[in-house]
Amino acid sequence: xxxxxxxxxxxxxxxxxxxxxxxxxxxxxxxxxxxxxxxxxxxxxxxxxxxxxxxxxxxxxxxxxxxxxxxxxxxxxxxxxxxxxxxxxxxxxxxxxxxxxxxxxxxxxxxxxxxxxxxxxxxxxxxxxxxxxxxxxxxxxxxxxxxxxxxxxxxxxxxxxxxxxxxxxxxxxxxxxxxxxxxxxxxxxxxxxxxxxx
Amino acid sequence: xxxxxxxxxxxxxxxxxxxxxxxxxxxxxxxxxxxxxxxxxxxxxxxxxxxxxxxxxxxxxxxxxxxxxxxxxxxxxxxxxxxxxxxxxxxxxxxxxxxxxxxxxxxxxxxxxxxxxxxxxxxxxxxxxxxxxxxxxxxxxxxxxxxxxxxxxxxxxxxxxxxxxxxxxxxxxxxxxxxxxxxxxxxxxxxxxxxxxx
DNA sequence: ATAAAAAGTTAAACTAGATTAATATGATTT
DNA sequence: AAATCATATTAATCTAGTTTAACTTTTTAT
Numbered sequence: 001x002x003x004x005x006x007x008x009x010x011x012x013x014x015x016x017x018x019x020x021x022x023x024x025x026x027x028x029x030x031x032x033x034x035x036x037x038x039x040x041x042x043x044x045x046x047x048x049x050x051x052x053x054x055x056x057x058x059x060x061x062x063x064x065x066x067x068x069x070x071x072x073x074x075x076x077x078x079x080x081x082x083x084x085x086x087x088x089x090x091x092x093x094x095x096x097x098x099x100x101x102x103x104x105x106x107x108x109x110x111x112x113x114x115x116x117x118x119x120x121x122x123x124x125x126x127x128x129x130x131x132x133x134x135x136x137x138x139x140x141x142x143x144x145x146x147x148x149x150x151x152x153x154x155x156x157x158x159x160x161x162x163x164x165x166x167x168x169x170x171x172x173x174x175x176x177x178x179x180x181x182x183x184x185x186x187x188x189x190x191x192x193x194x195x196x197x198x
Numbered sequence: 199x200x201x202x203x204x205x206x207x208x209x210x211x212x213x214x215x216x217x218x219x220x221x222x223x224x225x226x227x228x229x230x231x232x233x234x235x236x237x238x239x240x241x242x243x244x245x246x247x248x249x250x251x252x253x254x255x256x257x258x259x260x261x262x263x264x265x266x267x268x269x270x271x272x273x274x275x276x277x278x279x280x281x282x283x284x285x286x287x288x289x290x291x292x293x294x295x296x297x298x299x300x301x302x303x304x305x306x307x308x309x310x311x312x313x314x315x316x317x318x319x320x321x322x323x324x325x326x327x328x329x330x331x332x333x334x335x336x337x338x339x340x341x342x343x344x345x346x347x348x349x350x351x352x353x354x355x356x357x358x359x360x361x362x363x364x365x366x367x368x369x370x371x372x373x374x375x376x377x378x379x380x381x382x383x384x385x386x387x388x389x390x391x392x393x394x395x396x
Numbered sequence: 397a398t399a400a401a402a403a404g405t406t407a408a409a410c411t412a413g414a415t416t417a418a419t420a421t422g423a424t425t426t
Numbered sequence: 427a428a429a430t431c432a433t434a435t436t437a438a439t440c441t442a443g444t445t446t447a448a449c450t451t452t453t454t455a456t
Contacts, residue, residue, distance in 0.1 A: 067348045075340060088337035097341070124322055131329035138332055139286035141339040142273060143295070148346050149379040150265045153413070172433065181347040186413055188435055351443070370403065384443055386405055 002034040002109065009057055010109050013081060017132050018125040028126075031119050033110035043084065043100040043108065050089035050096045052110040056082050059106025060170060063098050064178070074178040077103075077167050083133070084108070103171060153182045154190045200232040200307065207255050208307050211279060215330050216323040226324075229317050231308040241282065241298040241306065248287035248294045250308040254280050257304025258368060261296050262376070272377040275301075275365050281331065282306070301369060351380045352388045 007029045014020060020028065033052070037043060037059075044050050046066060061084045064074040075098060078084035089096035090113060111119070120127050147156055157180055161168055168176065173191075174184040182190075205227045212218060218226065231250070235241060235257075242248050244264060259282045262272045273296060276282035287294035288311060309317070318325050345354055355378055359366055366374065371389075372382040380388075 065344050073347050091333050127325040134332045135289050138336040146263050149271050
């Protein structure tokens with residue numbers, strides 16, 4: 001059971017999509033977990049089975065894939081009011097393709113695989129809530145595929161900087177390069193070109 | 199109202215995720231549309247507001263984005279038992295980023311934006327059904343992003359060929375190149391290298 | 397059967413971005 | 427304050443994939 005004050009951030013978020021009754025809020029709070037991770041700790045490790053969908057209350061995580069050559073490829077960053085997990089592993093309960101690691105001290109609300117079906121049964125509205133959330137995530141993901149094909153590295157960086165100014169400030173540049181799918185050296189070159197241009 | 203025989207393909211598909219009662223099946227069939235398109239026709243055009251989520255009964259569509267330079271970027275192909283639409287446009291009812299065009303004579307079942315909320319109200323199970331479908335689509339989309347960064351063009355082509363052998367056979371090669379994010383000339387080169395290698 | 401259009405191939409010249417390696421800056425620890 | 431470690435920069439060389447253009451094969455229409 002989570003303390004009411006922490007849970008409120010999540011309830012506010014959910015209520016933006018589906019209004020919950022007092023009773024439903026109580027049920028929800030009774031079924032979710034809360035946990036703090038320190039900088040550097042892993043929420044999910046590649047190969048493990050992902051047991052939790054997590055809502056970020058504070059802090060920041062990176063979700064990344066380690067390829068055969070030991071190269072890290074960052075798929076996404078998650079900050080306050082975002083979600084984090086390996087959804088593929090969570091929904092199929094098979095080993096995770098991704099790692100989720102905290103870049104700062106991070107507070108999470110955790111929806112366990114073992115209780116989420118009970119939660120859907122108790123509060124059917126949550127089926128709708130998660131459908132809406134995932135729809136948005138899917139649309140964003142499709143748009144990212146388009147950008148990866150139709151924009152140059154410089155254009156993708158400018159897009160990222162405009163879209164997520166808060167994230168750029170708190171994350172080292174070499175991780176942003178990884179997220180953009182380029183080397184840190186090339187991002188450095190892009191940045192110096194942008195300074196000259198403007 | 200759609201004829202029962204056609205609707206059955208969709209009902210079988212839905213029943214794999216959520217079992218429907220006879221009555222629910224009747225309601226569903228009464229609320230969906232059916233339409234045939236000819237080769238070359240557009241189901242959605244960039245700039246229009248996407249009014250329908252479509253389930254493919256037969257045929258094949260491509261979903262693509264036309265960039266500023268008039269270059270076509272194919273995001274996905276949809277064949278039997280798949281979905282097609284610009285989901286971003288559908289859920290937000292804003293102008294579509296994508297075109298959906300038929301590559302063959304194509305039969306679609308259409309879920310209209312104007313009735314889909316009624317359908318959720320009448321059959322709450324469908325919230326779950328669409329959540330599950332979209333979850334899968336999102337996971338596939340995330341994996342595609344990873345492939346676009348961590349695999350070479352040749353590796354991506356081999357992956358595509360293994361994953362979607364049925365699609366490769368019925369689609370011109372230059373469209374596969376577009377889907378893979380490379381030029382048709384380079385795909386041609388990759389194919390000749392693969393022949394030499396094996 | 398022939399012409400025309402669409403799709404696919406090949407090869408040379410070119411470029412966006414990778415690789416390597418050396419150097420610089422900044423943060424953290426002692 | 428010095429030493430160490432993580433992060434960022436710069437520049438030379440290299441490569442995967444693009445561009446352009448000429449040519450071949452396949453499909454479609456008449």
